[in-house]
Amino acid sequence: MKKELLVQLHGSFEQLVHVEEESGVEFWLARNLQEILGYQTWRRFEEVVQKAVTACEHSGYNPDDHFVKVGKMVSLGSGAQREIDDYMLTRYACYLIAQNGDPSKATIAFAQTYFAVQTRKQELIEKRLAEAERLSAREKLKGSEKELSGIIYERLQDEKSFGRIRSKGDQALFGGHTTQQMKNKLDVPKSRALADFLPTITIKAKDFANEITNFNIKRDGLKT
Numbered sequence: 001m002k003k004e005l006l007v008q009l010h011g012s013f014e015q016l017v018h019v020e021e022e023s024g025v026e027f028w029l030a031r032n033l034q035e036i037l038g039y040q041t042w043r044r045f046e047e048v049v050q051k052a053v054t055a056c057e058h059s060g061y062n063p064d065d066h067f068v069k070v071g072k073m074v075s076l077g078s079g080a081q082r083e084i085d086d087y088m089l090t091r092y093a094c095y096l097i098a099q100n101g102d103p104s105k106a107t108i109a110f111a112q113t114y115f116a117v118q119t120r121k122q123e124l125i126e127k128r129l130a131e132a133e134r135l136s137a138r139e140k141l142k143g144s145e146k147e148l149s150g151i152i153y154e155r156l157q158d159e160k161s162f163g164r165i166r167s168k169g170d171q172a173l174f175g176g177h178t179t180q181q182m183k184n185k186l187d188v189p190k191s192r193a194l195a196d197f198l199p200t201i202t203i204k205a206k207d208f209a210n211e212i213t214n215f216n217i218k219r220d221g222l223k224t
Contacts, residue, residue: 013114018088028094030087031072037098038107042084049087052096066093091115134200141195141203144210169209170194173202 016032019025030049031042039045049067056063068088089097095115101108170179177185179194186197195203 013111025090027068027088027090029072030089030097031084033089033094033097036107037101037111038105046085048097048100051100052093055096055100056093061092066090066096130200134203137200137203137207138195141207141210144207148210169206173205173209 013036016028016036017026018029020027030045034042034045037045039048053063053067056066066089070086070088071083072086087093092115094111098108098111098115101111103109103112170182171177174182182188183194186194188194188197195206198206
């Protein structure tokens with residue numbers, strides 16, 4: 001494929017992208033994609049869209065999250081208007097449509113690569129955001145545990161009391177399992193903290209429980 005055509009197609013796909021105002025999610029309209037992919041009729045293109053919907057289902061994703069059917073008003077030659085079907089498509093939906101298109105078409109071949117790269121970029125961005133969120137939650141938990149440990153030691157002058165109280169908290173959080181039992185279950189090395197191997201939502205739950213405990217101890221005193 002010539003460089004000039006690559007530049008032209010890339011610019012065309014970039015110009016077609018829309019951004020949903022409330023969520024900030026990028027999407028493409030199927031009618032616009034139909035034209036740039038070289039399908040002369042909506043009927044033929046919708047057949048490809050339906051194949052992509054099936055592929056989405058088989059991949060374990062909900063098609064309703066990626067293929068949103070919408071109506072679109074168009075003007076007729078008489079000056080009247082009528083509503084036609086269209087779809088709002090996520091980047092992943094566009095990728096599946098391209099994968100189910102005719103790869104002998106230069107535009108389809110380009111779209112397959114373009115949306116594969118864009119989808120991978122989005123995955124990496126989401127992964128980095130998730131990692132940053134987990135790191136932030138882990139640091140916050142360290143802070144609440146440090147505060148709780150200090151309060152307990154101040155009241156009891158016993159370094160082991162924090163471990164016992166934290167284990168009781170873990171039992172409540174993990175359905176009766178102690179900290180050590182959870183470490184055994186997750187194969188956590190002895191030198192590592194359990195929280196290093198927990199999902200972000202559980203780390204946040206532990207931090208919230210610590211904050212409640214800190215508040216209660218400061219208000220009511222330590223009850224053992």
